[in-house]
Amino acid sequence: MALHHSRKLKAVMGLCIAGYVLWVLIPAGNLVLTTFKLPREVMTGPYSYFPQSGWIMKNYSDIWNVIPLGKYLFNSLFISSATMFFSVILSVLAGYGISRFTFRGRKGFIGFVLLTQSFPGILFLMPYFLLYIQLESLTGLHLRGTYASLIITYTTFALPFCMMLMKSYFESIPVDIEEAAMIDGCSQFGAFLRIVLPAIRPAIATVGILGFLQAWNDVLFASVLTNEFTRTVAVGITDYASQFEVQWNYVLTAGVVISLPVVIFFVFLQKHIIQGLTAGAVKG
Amino acid sequence: MKYHRRLPYIFILPAFICMICIHLIPMSLGVLSSFFKLNIMTINNWIEAPFVGLKNYFSVFSPGFGFLENFVSSFSYTIVFVVLAQISCYVLGMGAAIVLNASTFRGKNLVRGLLLFPFILPGVVSITNWRYMFSYDTGMINAFLIKTNLIENLPVWLVGDNAFWAILTTFIWIAWPFWFIVLLASLQTISHEYFEAASIDGATLMQKFRHIIIPLTAPVTRMVILLTFMWYFREFKVPFVMMGLSPSPEANLLALHIYTESFRLWNFSQGAVMAVTLSMVLMLFLALRMYVTKKERSL
Numbered sequence: 326m327a328l329h330h331s332r333k334l335k336a337v338m339g340l341c342i343a344g345y346v347l348w349v350l351i352p353a354g355n356l357v358l359t360t361f362k363l364p365r366e367v368m369t370g371p372y373s374y375f376p377q378s379g380w381i382m383k384n385y386s387d388i389w390n391v392i393p394l395g396k397y398l399f400n401s402l403f404i405s406s407a408t409m410f411f412s413v414i415l416s417v418l419a420g421y422g423i424s425r426f427t428f429r430g431r432k433g434f435i436g437f438v439l440l441t442q443s444f445p446g447i448l449f450l451m452p453y454f455l456l457y458i459q460l461e462s463l464t465g466l467h468l469r470g471t472y473a474s475l476i477i478t479y480t481t482f483a484l485p486f487c488m489m490l491m492k493s494y495f496e497s498i499p500v501d502i503e504e505a506a507m508i509d510g511c512s513q514f515g516a517f518l519r520i521v522l523p524a525i526r527p528a529i530a531t532v533g534i535l536g537f538l539q540a541w542n543d544v545l546f547a548s549v550l551t552n553e554f555t556r557t558v559a560v561g562i563t564d565y566a567s568q569f570e571v572q573w574n575y576v577l578t579a580g581v582v583i584s585l586p587v588v589i590f591f592v593f594l595q596k597h598i599i600q601g602l603t604a605g606a607v608k609g
Numbered sequence: 610m611k612y613h614r615r616l617p618y619i620f621i622l623p624a625f626i627c628m629i630c631i632h633l634i635p636m637s638l639g640v641l642s643s644f645f646k647l648n649i650m651t652i653n654n655w656i657e658a659p660f661v662g663l664k665n666y667f668s669v670f671s672p673g674f675g676f677l678e679n680f681v682s683s684f685s686y687t688i689v690f691v692v693l694a695q696i697s698c699y700v701l702g703m704g705a706a707i708v709l710n711a712s713t714f715r716g717k718n719l720v721r722g723l724l725l726f727p728f729i730l731p732g733v734v735s736i737t738n739w740r741y742m743f744s745y746d747t748g749m750i751n752a753f754l755i756k757t758n759l760i761e762n763l764p765v766w767l768v769g770d771n772a773f774w775a776i777l778t779t780f781i782w783i784a785w786p787f788w789f790i791v792l793l794a795s796l797q798t799i800s801h802e803y804f805e806a807a808s809i810d811g812a813t814l815m816q817k818f819r820h821i822i823i824p825l826t827a828p829v830t831r832m833v834i835l836l837t838f839m840w841y842f843r844e845f846k847v848p849f850v851m852m853g854l855s856p857s858p859e860a861n862l863l864a865l866h867i868y869t870e871s872f873r874l875w876n877f878s879q880g881a882v883m884a885v886t887l888s889m890v891l892m893l894f895l896a897l898r899m900y901v902t903k904k905e906r907s908l
Contacts, residue, residue: 341705342708345720346720350723352735352782353726353730356738369747370747416624422620422621426617426620428614438628441636443888445888446843447843447887448884450868451639451871452642458653462653462654478631481627481631481632484624513616544845548849559731562733563849563850566737573741577741580731580733580734581734584730587730587731588729
């Protein structure tokens with residue numbers, strides 16, 4: 326159908342596309358270009374879209390001293406990678422369990438998992454706070470402000486979505502293949518390892534990325550459950566941006582730095598991410 | 610397939626333990642805590658906090674304590690926020706999906722990837738960027754208004770009524786690509802033959818939109834509306850990163866309101882009551898979503 330458009334229609338569509346591109350690019354350009362401006366230019370104005378005093382790289386070398394970005398990055402990378410790892414393990418196991426077997430309590434388990442999706446994070450925040458206080462006074466175990474508390478939390482919050490995604494992937498792989506492998510002498514676990522696991526690699530990529538992003542982008546839990554030693558990048562930037570006199574060039578430079586891993590992920594795995602998000606979201 | 614009776618339970622066990630510890634127990638505790646008197650005095654020894662029954666609910670839902678007024682105001686702004694965000698995202702997303710689906714040009718994939726950019730950028734980064742753009746004397750938007758002489762008195766964006774529009778704009782910028790990509794995927798499943806047949810019969814563009822695109826994307830649209838309602842209703846990040854802990858009432862969406870009530874004013878009990886109420890609303894929507902899914906599957 327694309328070939329038969331009249332000239333006028335083509336022009337209108339071209340304008341529309343240009344409009345959309347500008348709507349996305351103008352704010353994105355503000356983000357990137359500000360990081361190349363001198364602090365003086367950003368703070369006193371007048372505002373100009375492009376850097377007026379040449380392209381300065383100084384923000385990128387200064388930012389590591391202005392806020393402890395290196396530490397934040399390490400914390401976030403550690404927490405996000407661990408979340409990615411555990412999300413994949415848990416959702417592969419659980420997804421395989423609920424798609425390949427019929428057992429008592431299967432429906433109840435799925436229903437419970439779906440139900441938890443409707444509870445807002447804010448409902449959980451205070452109970453975590455309470456539980457950690459209590460655990461601390463009971464056992465002397467400091468969970469609040471540790472990596473472990475955040476990793477467990479993020480993994481569990483990513484789990485419902487990841488598990489249902491895995492389930493639908495497993496269901497698309499015929500059981501016959503596994504059975505054939507077992508007739509040929511594979512154990513059930515061997516068949517799972519050698520036949521099924523390689524076939525669901527795309528789903529593993531999607532689930533891993535979703536787990537990673539969940540931890541990388543969260544501010545709700547991290548703002549209450551981290552301390553100065555375990556602060557993540559998202560909260561670190563929010564804190565810095567909430568000060569009275571905000572140095573926008575530094576805030577946005579830090580922003581560009583923490584966006585890089587995510588953007589790189591996306592460029593290489595665009596297809597998986599889009600498929601996972603649209604399929605999983607719409608099937609619910 | 611033959612397997613040991615206990616095998617499936619071993620597979621789901623780790624996930625099950627996580628769900629119990631991180632979801633079920635805290636959830637129950639969250640509901641329970643709305644029946645106890647929790648404030649800054651009792652919070653550190655909350656196990657022995659006094660049981661007050663429905664008193665917290667009474668204080669939130671009866672006028673005169675100051676809680677109800679704030680709650681209702683926050684609730685109403687949240688509803689308006691969600692509905693406006695959904696309508697705008699639909700219009701923007703559908704527009705882009707139609708144009709991109711109907712055109713062929715070099716670099717189309719690049720444009721598609723570019724339009725998804727706001728969606729993949731970490732929320733915190735997009736939001737701080739917009740906060741800078743909205744800032745009064747150094748921001749891009751006011752600089753633009755000065756240049757074009759559109760308005761005499763420059764607006765202060767992050768205060769009062771304007772703050773609502775500022776967070777809404779920011780939110781739409783972040784959220785619309787999801788609608789775009791889902792609607793595009795749905796449009797791509799529509800066979801070209803429908804459009805060709807309609808063209809032969811002399812249908813106008815508007816008629817094609819009204820009689821082909823709308824009905825054939827309706828199931829997906831319905832799902833996205835129900836799903837995003839639940840997401841948007843609990844939106845926390847945009848108002849929190851934009852406004853901090855003391856937002857103007859117009860931008861004080863429900864999740865942030867509960868957060869500030871609990872962690873700034875230390876009214877933990879009232880915060881819990883509101884969180885439970887919010888969960889009820891969301892649960893109602895989940896039920897509606899499941900009902901719709903079920904009905905569609907049986908069709």
